Amino acid sequence: MKAILNDPAGAVIGLDFDGTLSPIVPDPAEAVIHPKAPAVLARLGARVRALAVVTGRPPATVLELGPGLADVPGLVILGHYGFERWENGRISAPPPHPGVPRVEAELQLLLDSLGLREVMVEDKGRAVAVHTRRAPDPGAALAALREPLAKLADKHDLVVEPGRFVLELRPPGMDKGQALSLFLTERAARSVLFAGDDLGDLAAFEAVRACGLPGVTVCSGSAEVTALTELADLVVDGPEGVVELLDELASAISAA
Numbered sequence: 001m002k003a004i005l006n007d008p009a010g011a012v013i014g015l016d017f018d019g020t021l022s023p024i025v026p027d028p029a030e031a032v033i034h035p036k037a038p039a040v041l042a043r044l045g046a047r048v049r050a051l052a053v054v055t056g057r058p059p060a061t062v063l064e065l066g067p068g069l070a071d072v073p074g075l076v077i078l079g080h081y082g083f084e085r086w087e088n089g090r091i092s093a094p095p096p097h098p099g100v101p102r103v104e105a106e107l108q109l110l111l112d113s114l115g116l117r118e119v120m121v122e123d124k125g126r127a128v129a130v131h132t133r134r135a136p137d138p139g140a141a142l143a144a145l146r147e148p149l150a151k152l153a154d155k156h157d158l159v160v161e162p163g164r165f166v167l168e169l170r171p172p173g174m175d176k177g178q179a180l181s182l183f184l185t186e187r188a189a190r191s192v193l194f195a196g197d198d199l200g201d202l203a204a205f206e207a208v209r210a211c212g213l214p215g216v217t218v219c220s221g222s223a224e225v226t227a228l229t230e231l232a233d234l235v236v237d238g239p240e241g242v243v244e245l246l247d248e249l250a251s252a253i254s255a256a
């Protein structure tokens, strides 16, 4: 943190979206960014080298769920775990993976055969996520899905990304760690902060440790995930705590 405060112009701030900037809600389509986040990010974005939202969501969805984000100075969204990038109003991405529509074509039959009720399928375009949060027993439904979804992903050359009551089938070859590392190099960062809440953020935590820069990892704490709590430099209380921390950081930089 000291390095960021002493030299904000060299700092890159990386932030996960769901569970970090946006409180967890039962329906993914109903998620919305913390009301104070866009203004806080705008203050911070004006002072640091770069701000990146590094997320499993498509960038277009992040912009829908985060009104005001498009106006944050210098913001980059590295969506789909880094496959799809939004910057200055433009989206760039490689061609979609052919396995995703094939998985979608087989998925409903598989879910029916497992007799899983109230499991929700989220079509993300470049990936498909199966959510169990609204199932009668979310943990049991997730456990029942692990093996069949791993086989289905494997059959179509996809990988399974586990998260908070969700298993996502997505293309291999990129993760939040690689996305963050590439971004740090691109921006010639001199320090880094990354905040996340879920298993997919562990790769970004590792990237912070491996990059050789002064870095701080922040866990947006919850009762659902403990793996990050043990590794983080700082643990705050969910999105409310993350926004408060970023607000304090923006104020401290402005006062320096």
Ligand SMILES: O=P(O)(O)OC[C@H]1O[C@H](O[C@H]2O[C@H](CO)[C@@H](O)[C@H](O)[C@H]2O)[C@H](O)[C@@H](O)[C@@H]1O
Pocket (backbone or CB within 6 Å): 016, 017, 018, 019, 023, 024, 025, 026, 027, 028, 029, 031, 054, 055, 056, 057, 122, 124, 129, 131, 133, 163, 164, 165, 166, 168, 198, 200
């Ligand atoms: O990388 P992230 O920004 O954290 O995105 C990861 C997944 O987040 C979303 O699911 C999670 O949030 C939902 C809304 O609060 C919640 O209902 C669900 O249980 C969580 O797993 C999103 O729907 C997924 O597509 C993202 O991959």
